[in-house]
Amino acid sequence: MIKLDKVTKVYPDGTKAVKKVSFEVNEGEFCVLLGTSGCGKTTTMKMINRLIPITSGKIYIDGVDNTKMNENELRRNIGYAIQEIGLFPHMTVGQNIGTVPELKGWPKAERRQRAEKLLKLVEMDPAEFMDKYPSELSGGQAQRVGVARALGADPPVLLMDEPFGAIDPITRAVLQDEFLKVQREIKKTIIFVTHDIFEAVKMADRIALMNEGQLVQYDTPDNLIHKPRNKFVADFVGADKAIKKALEEIAQRRQN
Amino acid sequence: MRRYIVLITLLTLCIVATVVITNMEWIKEGVYRPFPWGDVLNCTRAHLEMVLIAEAIAIAIAVPLGILVTRPGFKRLSTPVIGGASVGQSVPSLAVIAIMAPILGFGFQSAIVALVIYGLLPILRNSYAGINNIDPAIVQAARGMGMTRAQIARKIELPLALPVIMAGIRISTIITVGTAELAVLVGGAGLGRITLSGVFSRQVLLILQGAAPTAALAITLGFILGRVEHFLTARGLRVKAELA
Numbered sequence: 001m002i003k004l005d006k007v008t009k010v011y012p013d014g015t016k017a018v019k020k021v022s023f024e025v026n027e028g029e030f031c032v033l034l035g036t037s038g039c040g041k042t043t044t045m046k047m048i049n050r051l052i053p054i055t056s057g058k059i060y061i062d063g064v065d066n067t068k069m070n071e072n073e074l075r076r077n078i079g080y081a082i083q084e085i086g087l088f089p090h091m092t093v094g095q096n097i098g099t100v101p102e103l104k105g106w107p108k109a110e111r112r113q114r115a116e117k118l119l120k121l122v123e124m125d126p127a128e129f130m131d132k133y134p135s136e137l138s139g140g141q142a143q144r145v146g147v148a149r150a151l152g153a154d155p156p157v158l159l160m161d162e163p164f165g166a167i168d169p170i171t172r173a174v175l176q177d178e179f180l181k182v183q184r185e186i187k188k189t190i191i192f193v194t195h196d197i198f199e200a201v202k203m204a205d206r207i208a209l210m211n212e213g214q215l216v217q218y219d220t221p222d223n224l225i226h227k228p229r230n231k232f233v234a235d236f237v238g239a240d241k242a243i244k245k246a247l248e249e250i251a252q253r254r255q256n
Numbered sequence: 257m258r259r260y261i262v263l264i265t266l267l268t269l270c271i272v273a274t275v276v277i278t279n280m281e282w283i284k285e286g287v288y289r290p291f292p293w294g295d296v297l298n299c300t301r302a303h304l305e306m307v308l309i310a311e312a313i314a315i316a317i318a319v320p321l322g323i324l325v326t327r328p329g330f331k332r333l334s335t336p337v338i339g340g341a342s343v344g345q346s347v348p349s350l351a352v353i354a355i356m357a358p359i360l361g362f363g364f365q366s367a368i369v370a371l372v373i374y375g376l377l378p379i380l381r382n383s384y385a386g387i388n389n390i391d392p393a394i395v396q397a398a399r400g401m402g403m404t405r406a407q408i409a410r411k412i413e414l415p416l417a418l419p420v421i422m423a424g425i426r427i428s429t430i431i432t433v434g435t436a437e438l439a440v441l442v443g444g445a446g447l448g449r450i451t452l453s454g455v456f457s458r459q460v461l462l463i464l465q466g467a468a469p470t471a472a473l474a475i476t477l478g479f480i481l482g483r484v485e486h487f488l489t490a491r492g493l494r495v496k497a498e499l500a
Contacts, residue, residue: 086397
């Protein structure tokens with residue numbers, strides 16, 4: 001579904017943000033890009049929908065080189081959710097969710113129907129929230145709307161940049177659980193950026209662990225914990241026994 | 257509501273003062289007589305005319321210019337443009353007006369040019385800030401969803417910046433009503449004719465006869481533009497203002 005081939009990003013000032021990263025995400029797979037701040041995970045993600053231009057290498061979506069597509073068309077077919085949410089404050093919840101459908105020329109009634117369906121999907125009551133404005137929502141509600149908006153035009157691919165990063169731990173856990181439930185239903189191909197190893201293990205089918213612009217290990221959460229490829233990975237998933245134990249518990253719970 | 261009461265009280269006071277002074281029969285025989293009704297009304301009309309023309313020109317220049325310097329490619333011009341306008345504003349209005357006479361000669365056009373220069377800054381600054389202070393996450397989300405640059409400008413940036421731009425226009429207009437008092441010095445018209453003749457003859461009543469309608473004009477225009485601003489503010493933004 002999504003294939004990165006020796007993707008490299010060098011910024012004009014010479015910083016090498018991403019170095020020859022290659023990996024493949026299958027259809028319906030939940031891939032987490034994991035790493036510390038500045039490891040290049042967000043840059044990698046933004047090259048997929050071309051918010052950041054690629055320096056060298058190729059990104060294929062469904063076998064098509066993404067630089068060969070119209071960039072706005074490309075983005076309209078890839079859902080996009082970010083940590084800061086970025087809801088449009090002058091539009092209602094319904095209008096926000098209907099943004100991409102509107103860009104794609106869906107009729108109004110259909111947009112509204114879609115927004116209602118998506119609000120239900122993220123466990124919000126359409127009757128109550130449809131016509132509210134972003135300033136009337138709590139942080140958790142706003143991020144649910146952010147996710148619903150990313151799903152607006154039912155894109156096959158979803159890019160999520162630390163979507164639950166700015167939310168309190170309790171709400172975050174609720175949103176994570178809910179989103180996993182949603183994903184089981186909608187089966188999107190997801191690329192999800194986080195620096196939180198616990199979140200990664202909880203959510204991912206496969207984790208791409210990055211460090212200093214390079215892909216260190218691309219594997220299932222289980223393998224990442226039990227078969228770390230080198231010392232960096234081993235340290236990252238927990239030189240500390242307590243962390244490792246907690247991660248194993250999360251991985252365990254996933255399988256049940 | 258309370259704000260309106262204050263405004264209406266002030267406005268009433270100004271109008272009453274104008275009416276009473278203009279109708280003062282008992283000093284009409286003296287040397288320093290109040291201006292007759294015809295003059296007061298003509299001066300008010302001329303004043304309003306100057307303000308409206310100057311503001312229309314200032315808006316036509318400052319709104320596009322302020323927005324232009326937020327655009328990629330023109331961003332590096334923002335510092336000189338906004339800075340230049342700030343310098344213009346820091347020069348006393350009397351000096352700006354006075355310097356126009358030697359440059360453009362005495363007359364209406366000098367007064368208008370001076371008022372335009374002086375009225376530019378609030379509009380320019382607010383147009384720039386209105387666009388520039390939009391949360392970058394909002395624009396990023398819009399780009400990430402596949403909006404074109406033009407769509408972002410029309411559907412996102414403009415509606416979000418409009419209240420701020422309108423506030424700049426309102427402030428500029430109110431300032432210009434005051435500055436226009438001085439236009440008479442370079443051959444312009446307006447209520448300055450009455451106020452300044454009071455100043456030069458040391459007649460408090462004459463000063464009041466010019467100043468009161470000027471204040472009334474400023475209050476009225478400020479109120480009207482405030483309503484326009486409210487009307488042009490998207491509902492989602494008003495909700496926010498009410499919650500804050």
